Amino acid sequence: MPFLELEKLTKSFGGHNAVDGLTLGVEKGEFVALLGPSGCGKTTTLQMIAGFVEPTSGAIRLGGKDLLAMKPAKRGLGIVFQSYALFPHMTVAENVGFGLEMQGVTAAERRTRVAETLELVGLGTFASRFPRQMSGGQQQRVALARALVIRPQVLLLDEPLSNLDAKLREGMQIELRQIQRTVGTTTILVTHDQAEAMALSDRIVVMNQGKAEQIGPPHEAYERPATAFVANFLGKTNLVDGASVRPERISFAAAGLAGTVRTRIFQGNHWLYQVDTASGLVTVIRQNTGEAMPGEGDAVHLLWEGRA
Amino acid sequence: MKAAPYLLCLPALVLFAGVVIVPLGMTVLLSFHDWGQYKGIEPVFILKNWQEVLGDSYFHEMFARTFRIAFFVTLLAAVFGAPEAYILNRMRSPWRGLFLLVILGPLLISVVARTLGWALLFGGNSGLVNKALMGMGLISAPLPFMFTETGIVVALAHVLMPYMVLAVWASLQRLDPQVENAAVALGAGPFTVLRRIVLPQVMPGILSGAVIVFALAASAFATPAIIGGRRLKVASTLAYDEFLNTLNWPLGAAVAVLLLAALIAIIWGTNRLVERRYAQVFA
Numbered sequence: 001m002p003f004l005e006l007e008k009l010t011k012s013f014g015g016h017n018a019v020d021g022l023t024l025g026v027e028k029g030e031f032v033a034l035l036g037p038s039g040c041g042k043t044t045t046l047q048m049i050a051g052f053v054e055p056t057s058g059a060i061r062l063g064g065k066d067l068l069a070m071k072p073a074k075r076g077l078g079i080v081f082q083s084y085a086l087f088p089h090m091t092v093a094e095n096v097g098f099g100l101e102m103q104g105v106t107a108a109e110r111r112t113r114v115a116e117t118l119e120l121v122g123l124g125t126f127a128s129r130f131p132r133q134m135s136g137g138q139q140q141r142v143a144l145a146r147a148l149v150i151r152p153q154v155l156l157l158d159e160p161l162s163n164l165d166a167k168l169r170e171g172m173q174i175e176l177r178q179i180q181r182t183v184g185t186t187t188i189l190v191t192h193d194q195a196e197a198m199a200l201s202d203r204i205v206v207m208n209q210g211k212a213e214q215i216g217p218p219h220e221a222y223e224r225p226a227t228a229f230v231a232n233f234l235g236k237t238n239l240v241d242g243a244s245v246r247p248e249r250i251s252f253a254a255a256g257l258a259g260t261v262r263t264r265i266f267q268g269n270h271w272l273y274q275v276d277t278a279s280g281l282v283t284v285i286r287q288n289t290g291e292a293m294p295g296e297g298d299a300v301h302l303l304w305e306g307r308a
Numbered sequence: 309m310k311a312a313p314y315l316l317c318l319p320a321l322v323l324f325a326g327v328v329i330v331p332l333g334m335t336v337l338l339s340f341h342d343w344g345q346y347k348g349i350e351p352v353f354i355l356k357n358w359q360e361v362l363g364d365s366y367f368h369e370m371f372a373r374t375f376r377i378a379f380f381v382t383l384l385a386a387v388f389g390a391p392e393a394y395i396l397n398r399m400r401s402p403w404r405g406l407f408l409l410v411i412l413g414p415l416l417i418s419v420v421a422r423t424l425g426w427a428l429l430f431g432g433n434s435g436l437v438n439k440a441l442m443g444m445g446l447i448s449a450p451l452p453f454m455f456t457e458t459g460i461v462v463a464l465a466h467v468l469m470p471y472m473v474l475a476v477w478a479s480l481q482r483l484d485p486q487v488e489n490a491a492v493a494l495g496a497g498p499f500t501v502l503r504r505i506v507l508p509q510v511m512p513g514i515l516s517g518a519v520i521v522f523a524l525a526a527s528a529f530a531t532p533a534i535i536g537g538r539r540l541k542v543a544s545t546l547a548y549d550e551f552l553n554t555l556n557w558p559l560g561a562a563v564a565v566l567l568l569a570a571l572i573a574i575i576w577g578t579n580r581l582v583e584r585r586y587a588q589v590f591a
């Protein structure tokens with residue numbers, strides 16, 4: 001039996017189903033990402049688990065116990081809110097220490113654990129600042145520290161890295177993954193960034209209009225998308241003669257689908273091609289290995305595995 | 309082009325100067341004039357009125373009473389108004405509008421009518437409340453209400469409560485409900501959330517409501533005039549008496565100016581305090 005179970009979870013707002021019959025089992029220690037476009041019901045799902053939105057129907061169980069019967073204050077979940085929801089009148093240290101205080105942790109232990117966690121998110125020197133005096137990304141890391149410090153049995157992260165620059169985000173992703181691996185916290189991450197979802201999670205749930213379109217390991221969803229929506233949402237894809245082909249699986253060859261290079265864009269570690277063919281416009285991604293590559297206007301042949 | 313904003317401000321400035329600055333300046337000047345029973349007002353520059361106001365223990369007592377009343381009115385308004393605003397803010401749609409109207413209702417009724425109502429309820433032996441309480445045998449003598457400071461405080465607190473409720477309500481509406489949720493998720497109970505999360509965030513609202521209520525209570529006229537009568541004078545009723553009964557305008561002016569100066573000092577001081585305390589928290 002999964003550790004955290006959502007069963008036919010539904011939430012409707014005035015007749016419109018924001019979450020529509022979502023069933024999901026999360027194993028203990030698993031890292032699951034809810035991935036989907038804006039407004040597909042990710043936050044609503046998380047808020048139902050947290051207890052701040054009441055489901056219209058369905059059940060949520062944690063460790064076999066009915067979570068909906070439990071007060072939100074007793075659920076012991078670590079939550080990073082999409083809007084951070086920091087306490088504006090408290091310093092960073094007070095914010096992070098609040099949960100420990102509620103647990104009755106002594107002041108001395110609180111201090112060390114707060115300092116450790118702030119160090120972990122790279123905010124060691126910001127302890128006495130107020131949230132208003134920090135950038136969006138720094139506030140987001142305070143929110144993350146506040147959720148991590150209480151060592152919750154389940155972490156709910158609502159776009160916890162959306163406001164960080166690429167480099168910091170990568171660092172925090174590695175950090176998150178490491179924490180999750182070492183501590184073994186069951187984690188649900190909400191994101192609309194497919195790269196982030198695939199990089200971090202054991203399984204992804206691709207959501208669309210309140211429904212789960214596909215649930216599975218990232219590479220499986222990427223390689224064998226269950227629906228056209230999933231294929232499109234998880235990176236670029238070509239529809240050639242009714243079959244879906246990832247652009248990086250197509251190579252230039254001596255024979256194959258004939259075409260002409262319309263545009264060629266250099267993107268550092270790879271080249272991005274748009275090729276005109278009889279089956280329509282095809283996107284091709286080739287690694288930059290330093291070899292000479294076809295230029296714009298060149299006639300090429302495209303080949304990929306499984307091409308009829 | 310640069311002159312346009314100033315030109316646009318001009319009418320309001322002229323009006324402000326005409327109805328506020330000029331009369332105020334004239335009142336200040338008046339407070340330095342002389343007055344005699346038979347000679348009337350003499351436009352000279354003397355400090356007699358100010359010496360009297362600042363030196364006479366009668367005036368000390370009267371000003372002390374004025375600010376004591378204002379202080380307790382503010383306290384009552386905060387203690388009752390802040391929870392009232394909180395409850396109002398948590399109500400659902402049809403009820404919220406209804407109760408907002410109930411709370412603001414007093415503002416729509418003339419202060420005089422309302423205060424007279426209080427006088428009818430509590431005044432002497434014939435007051436309804438006293439009659440009822442005595443009828444039930446709960447008290448043997450009528451509760452003193454008319455011509456007491458307590459009476460003035462209670463009536464003023466009722467009159468001024470809406471200002472506190474509105475000020476606190478405005479700051480409650482700026483709160484992010486997710487912030488309270490965040491505290492709940494970390495294990496805080498309802499009372500802890502209220503005390504540690506909500507109250508500190510609405511403190512600026514309570515303080516600004518307090519400044520308004522304090523200023524209005526210290527300069528209130530109708531309520532102390534009706535309930536305090538001529539026995540229990542406050543600054544504004546005294547100034548009124550000096551102007552219209554004794555006809556000692558210069559002395560009345562000195563009282564009025566002193567009240568104004570004291571209020572400005574108190575409000576400015578509170579503001580400074582609030583700003584220093586909350587500047588970094590609520591930019």
Ligand SMILES: Nc1ncnc2c1ncn2[C@@H]1O[C@H](COP(=O)(O)OP(=O)(O)OP(=O)(O)O)[C@@H](O)[C@H]1O
Nearest residue numbers: 013018036037038039040041042043044045082192
């Ligand atoms: N309180 C509410 N009342 C009415 N409709 C709501 C409410 N909260 C959410 N919705 C609707 O439910 C749907 C799902 O919202 P939700 O916030 O879960 O989306 P999301 O997947 O988190 O999107 P985003 O990526 O933009 O954060 C949206 O269509 C939204 O308009």
Ligand SMILES: [Mg+2]
Nearest residue numbers: 042043044082
């Ligand atoms: Mg969301």
